[in-house]
Amino acid sequence: MQFPESWLRTFVDPQLTTDQLSHALTMAGLEVEDLRPAAPPTSKIVVGQVLEVVKHPDADKLNVCQVDAGTGATLNIVCGAPNVAPGIKVPVALVGAQLPPAEEGAAPFAIKLSKLRGVESQGMLCSARELKLSEDHSGLMILPEDTPIGQDIRETLNLDDTIFEIKLTPNKADCLSVFGVARETSAITGASLRPLEIKPAQVTLDETLPVKISAPDLCGRFSGRVIRGVNARAKSPQWMVQRLERSGQRSISALVDISNYVMLELGRPSHVFDLDKIHGGMDVRWGRPGETLKLLNGNTVELDETVGVIADEQHIESLAGIMGGDSTAVTLDTTNIYLEAAFWWPDSIRGRSRKYNFSTDAGHRFERGVDYATTVEHIERITQLILDICGGAAGPVDDQIVNVPKREPVKMRVSRANRIIGIKIDADEIAQIFTRLGLTFERSDDTFSVMPPSYRFDIEIEEDLIEEVARIYGFEKIPARPPVATSEMLATNETQRSIHVIRHALAARDYAETVNFSFVDAEWEQDFAGNDKPVRLLNPIASQLSVMRTTLFGSLIHVLRTNLNRRAADRVRVFEAGRVFLHDPSIKGRRTHGGRFRAAEDDRRARLRPGARRAVGRVHAHGRLLRREGRSRSLAGAGSGTFRESGTSGAASGTQCAYRSEWPRSRLDWRIASALDAEI
Template sequence: MQFPESWLREFCNPPLSTAQLADLLTMAGLEVEEMRPVAPAFTQIVVAEIVEAEQHPNADRLRVCKVDAGPLSQGGLLQIVCGAPNARVGIKVPLAMVGAELPPGDDGQPFKIKLGKLRGVDSQGMLCSARELKLSEDHGGLLELPADAPLGTSIRDYLNLDDTLFTLKLTPNLAHCLSVMGIAREVSALTGSPLLQPAIAAVAQQHGEVLPVSIQDTDLCGRFSGRVVRGVNPKAVTPAWMVERLARCGQRAVSPLVDISNYVMFEFGRPSHIFDLDKIHGGLQVRWAKAGETLKLLNGNTVSLDAEVGVIADEQAVESLAGIMGGDATAVSDDTRNIYVEAAFWWPRAVAGRSRRYNFSTDAGHRFERGVDPQNTVEHIERITQLVIDICGGEAGPIDDQQPAMPVRTPVAMRIARAAKVIGMPLTQAECEAVFTRLGLPFVATEGVLTVTPPSWRFDITIEEDLIEEVARVLGFARLPATPPLAPVTARIRPEAQRSRFAVRHALAALDYQETINFSFVEARWEQELAGNADPIKVLNPIASPLAVMRSSLLGSLVQVLKYNLARKAPRVRVFEIGRVFWRDAAIKSSDHSVEGVCQPMRVSGLAHGSAVPLQWSAADRAVDFFDVKGDIEALLSPRKPVFVPAEHPALHPGRCAAVQLDGVTIGHVGELHPKWRQGYDLAQAPVLFELDLDVVQQQPVPEAQLVSRQQSVQRDLALVVSDQVAHDALVAALSADAEGLVRSAVLFDIYKPKQATADLAEGERSLAVRLSLLDDAATLTDDRIDAAVAAAVQRVQTAFGARLRG
């Protein structure tokens, strides 16, 4: 919110300097983000009038002007050579006298005016444009001043260029401060200075025409006021004072009717809209849009509408986006003669987020989605009408005011003892009552409790803590005592059997993965395709229309990161993310760490794409595959031994996907991206992805000390012929299942499979070379016990898989 200090002081003028006023606002929660002068420093620039203007004898683009600077001309006229295209007799312009200093140029040095000659003609000063004075970027000609500007007056005084522009960084709860009057109300409450609220008189009605309006959806619009004004002149000139104030609020002047609407918005915080009455077909309907309807907006964009967007429509088409922007079809123009002025109360929830659907934002939408006072629509139409008549002329009709669903403000109670405890300093009931009185918050007092009914302009007061905040900021944060904390500080010690999330991050980084951080809200398409989630949790107010649902898987975010990197020619991508996912679960109850009906577990997910190893001379280049990422997961979970079981997942290749299990419980999946989604997301090579339960990944068994055996282990190698269908893990498990516990490990060290069947290997068989390690901690193994243990191991795999010793 940007505004000039002079405008604020017209409504409330406390005995404070500019710096003190800025500090007051900041300490009251209205942070002054920037404070700068309207114009940079310059001297000896005054109001002057061009009395004569003749062509330069030696230059086609220069004119020799005789200028009257009033008393500063010392009884004569000053001769100025000027090249501005609008230099003509009768206009008043800024004149830089000899000795004047203009604002610094691009080199940072001030420009000093001296006596000079231009093409042989003396020049006794310089006529200035707005750009040369650093007032705007307009350099199309001289800055023309009003005809009543007094000659010889300093431009700084005449244009009030010593004014200061304030820029406030307002939080969303301060909607009532999105106007000069709203800020003045706060300054009055903070300082006790009187609030000079102008009286708005009713405009005399000169005809009885009323435009019929039908409010069809009261959950969209709670109040709608409008008035017909006939016979306006849209070609009138916006007064200089209004243009100046709009410019100092950061708003460019457009046309008188548009400027008036914008002026009242900055003045009282009331966005409004002015329709060309003759372009409206029949009456107006205030309703939710219908699927398939479109609207060409004032900014030139044509948008498609749906049932979640509010509109104002006539009998033929949609004419305006409710509370956001008007339509091009009914916009005022130079041919407009009759207008319809509209001021309405739109429910904040009906406007919030709608602008972002169409990738733009407006001042009106910014205010309506935070809450605009519903009580003053009629008064503000009177204010707009009076300005229209004063500037553009016209005849006003009666105001049509419909109030089908005005908001009801629920009283909020504040306990004095509770406020003192939260703020951290002693409070009396009298102090709190004085604060609410200064803020204009009506209240009912009982012993130790103040019950406030929020006024119509305060949409942010809904709970007790809101009132406590008001007390704290009005009394002043400087009053807060320095109170040391009373609670004991106890270190939170992480269990030894649990590693931190940072340790997980470091482990993945050591495996050559880079961490990414992504939004928790994603495209609905990702949820349906990559997570199989047909009913994701929708975001009520998305920051962008595609990011409309909460994610139940991290895979979609990583695929998007991959596409982003591939678009920038990254040859090898290995990324991971640790984040929260969301899905519906009726068993979840609301608490400090949970939301009722929503499960929010943490996940760790990774993606590998491109070469298995960076380009190097010692290893052949090959694409990363399932087994590379499987090895990364084993390293991440080490020393625990995960089991990989064939499985299916919506995002992964049905034949190249496995469930990751620990102790018989599935903790996630790993696999190659499904061919359908690889093609759908336009990927030349399928990446390999995994997603695991972070809580389980963080578990780490505590090492237990064991005595080193005094006996020596024995190794025996077996060549076992088995079917191709026998899994390695199952074979090793069977070999190790020794009742005596002598077989300590079974390690596969060779695989042999001929190209065609041989005498000892049939079609569909292979030879697996396995090394058994045997050990008895209590006694030395004898040959008989070793042979018996080996024979028992062979018998187990023979029984389970039909294995036999080769040869």
């Protein structure tokens, strides 16, 4: 989640510096990953107005401009921009100005008094790209007509703003908007929250579009409005474009910009259809096998009964909650539109983007949960902006509520909260915390009964409320002290060595523990485990992480390859204790296996040994670990290793515990083979 600090402070303005605010958010669970200036340093760049434009006497593509920059004298500036014209206001770099360098790391670009084809130029008129504000270099950056002449451009464009980039955990969908972060900031700091004043638009059109919700398990609420007579060619205001760009969005057109802006502002994705391209009414339903849809990104996708769609009487018009269709997209020639804002059930959206190998901001939000109580409010906000910027006549809002979540109160015991948090927080302070969070509650003796808001999908059980109390109370205020209890050191039976002890023993021998995904490439399972029927994921996070592993060897080979490719060290000594997933109904639960590699390009040696239940595979040329811990757990024999096609095995104290194997040619390049002393 990325946004400018100035936008956040329009909703809440705590008496904290930027760094203090960043720290407060991070300590409350909204990790600020990056703080960066909105623009690079500049100097002596002011607002100027072009008074006169004449052709350069010796250059066809240059103009000589007379410019008022508030200096008390008219400046003579040579300019080659195609959009220069009398009356416009633009950024003017005066003589002595410092502009951002063309390349990163270079010296700033200094403006000097110069002559261009024999005509003196007393400065430079600037584009947005020359100020490093965007990649737009089609012409001069034209400023609003009411911008004061002579004003420093950093003040005009708020270039001293700071960009916040926040890493949100999946449960914090309520913070996927500037207002959502402001709501959290208010709760954390106690500063007052200033919500938007959203007034219903004046209805001057008596028209609605028929909408049928055939799949209430897909869409629980659907709100829409017809607006006619809009000017799609209207220009998005500078303040909106600036906020969009500083939030990582590029300006496209006024209608699209408004929809994106409200999504970033309030957290709800919406869609704008070209009304004249819709055939009849809308039907919100599940897709059908054989149906296809060309999306806004140009991709054509095949649909099935697991994917939600919005269809009219002839075609599929939108991939529900993810992306609109190309056939009803708005263009600069659009004059009549249909606004849509809906509540899509998270389970019906989750994973659908990955099914088609792309992701969208809309899908990212809907699959985590979006406020189901404010669809009409958001339609009104979008309408408000469209009428102000593009004009038009609005019809009434058609709001259909068919299946929204039924929230139940969540109870929290003060005594349990104090026991889990580890300190005593009295009930009155907890009540204040809940009030700051905007939670409605009833209080009786030791118990709070809290009704989760419609925008908080992460509050379901008592522990969720305890987490909220700890977050807002402040993790830094909770003392880090060990529990006081009598303890007695017990002798550990040699046959009950813990995995913790084995990890430490390996680390003491200069082995680094690795932690890898349990998801692996299906080809790994075939190559390393001979397993052509692995446990497959229904919803993989990436194509190369599509199955559950049954061996650790592939993961360790990947670590080995990565280190060798990057020459991270002359010697690579790694081990892993992790879970494997076996497709065997006779095995209930998961087994923890281990694997360990020692590879060195200098001595070309490697050993490996598989472990079994709660055991870690260990390797050592001299067998010291084997002698110390060989009986710590019953070890899987080499014959049970699934990846080897052939090889030799070894035993200690009658227990098979190690083997040497042939490795798949497809997985070992010559450097890895050399490090493992393997033959190719």
